[in-house]
Amino acid sequence: MATIDIGKIKPVFKGTYDNSTAYVLDDIVYYNGSSYVAKTSTTGNLPTDATKWNILASGSGGIWDSTLSIGSAGQVVKVSSGGALEFGAVESNVVKLASGTISSGVSALELDHFSSTYNLYKMEVINFRPSSSANLRVRVRSGGSNDNSSYYDYITNHGMVNSGSSTSFNNHGEWDSSHWGINGSNDTSSHSLRGCSSTITFYDPNSGLVKQAIWNTANETNSGQIEVFNGMGNVASTTQYTGFSIYFDGTTIVSGKYILYGFKS
Numbered sequence: 001m002a003t004i005d006i007g008k009i010k011p012v013f014k015g016t017y018d019n020s021t022a023y024v025l026d027d028i029v030y031y032n033g034s035s036y037v038a039k040t041s042t043t044g045n046l047p048t049d050a051t052k053w054n055i056l057a058s059g060s061g062g063i064w065d066s067t068l069s070i071g072s073a074g075q076v077v078k079v080s081s082g083g084a085l086e087f088g089a090v091e092s093n094v095v096k097l098a099s100g101t102i103s104s105g106v107s108a109l110e111l112d113h114f115s116s117t118y119n120l121y122k123m124e125v126i127n128f129r130p131s132s133s134a135n136l137r138v139r140v141r142s143g144g145s146n147d148n149s150s151y152y153d154y155i156t157n158h159g160m161v162n163s164g165s166s167t168s169f170n171n172h173g174e175w176d177s178s179h180w181g182i183n184g185s186n187d188t189s190s191h192s193l194r195g196c197s198s199t200i201t202f203y204d205p206n207s208g209l210v211k212q213a214i215w216n217t218a219n220e221t222n223s224g225q226i227e228v229f230n231g232m233g234n235v236a237s238t239t240q241y242t243g244f245s246i247y248f249d250g251t252t253i254v255s256g257k258y259i260l261y262g263f264k265s
Contacts, residue, residue: 017047019082034058098260105252112243114206118262121202127195128256134248136196137179141243152177154233162225180233183217211235
């Protein structure tokens, strides 16, 4: 008769739970930080199914899997459709597409980030300063080039107050222009603290529809006036635009920061 060494009988550890593996009675698996022992033969039933498994040892809240391989830079830990932990990309309906600092003179800031992925874009212009008195303007781009056509129409409402508390309100607009004008004269060349800031919203610029945008702009002139400009414009074209250009007419952008966000519907 065969002799059985009781000291050598041990449970069968099957490693990390696999949804496709056929387990039998007393198989032990590791799942989401805890270990489980099979109560019966089972395939495709998560260890959290108490009719098929008994918990053997509970981990740290049943959350972390120490066998999970490290992910890539910028990834986050997520729960898969099968209930296991995994690394993956951050998913969001709002994504920062571009940002930067202008520290030396450039003729224009050109960004090509429009695509069918996003339906709305917000551009934050932060303290742009020209080298001399100038107006801030915007053009859309396609195929790496600015659209310099005469399809731009816009209107901007303007409010102003100066150091003597004198105020004025007016509006300005153009039809069949070659750009959108999003502020008035902005001379900051003699004062390092004066700049022009704006939020520009582009609506579905990569679609086959007429393109629209709105903006809110604030700046201080060299003569001590503070101004606000609220406006809107469109481009009477169905071109699928891929980006835009911001520039001061006739001079350069000498400093400033910017952030561009994309929004999914």
